[in-house]
Amino acid sequence: MKKKPTKKDIEIVLSNVIQNLEQVNMRLNAIDNIFGAYIKYKKDDKSFQKYIQKQADTVSDDRDN
Numbered sequence: 001m002k003k004k005p006t007k008k009d010i011e012i013v014l015s016n017v018i019q020n021l022e023q024v025n026m027r028l029n030a031i032d033n034i035f036g037a038y039i040k041y042k043k044d045d046k047s048f049q050k051y052i053q054k055q056a057d058t059v060s061d062d063r064d065n
Helices: 007-041 045-064
Strands: none
Touching: 007 045
């Protein structure tokens, strides 16, 4: 029979989950910054912004239906 997790066990698990989520968030921010820098490097940021806005509008319209 399995024993119930203690309060300390739950705290450790939640702490690990929070740490992992923070690492994922940091990596996503880094990827976002690198991708943004690449777009600016290619001097294509205005047309890319238009493309992203069009895609966001399409997704928004699909959700409304």
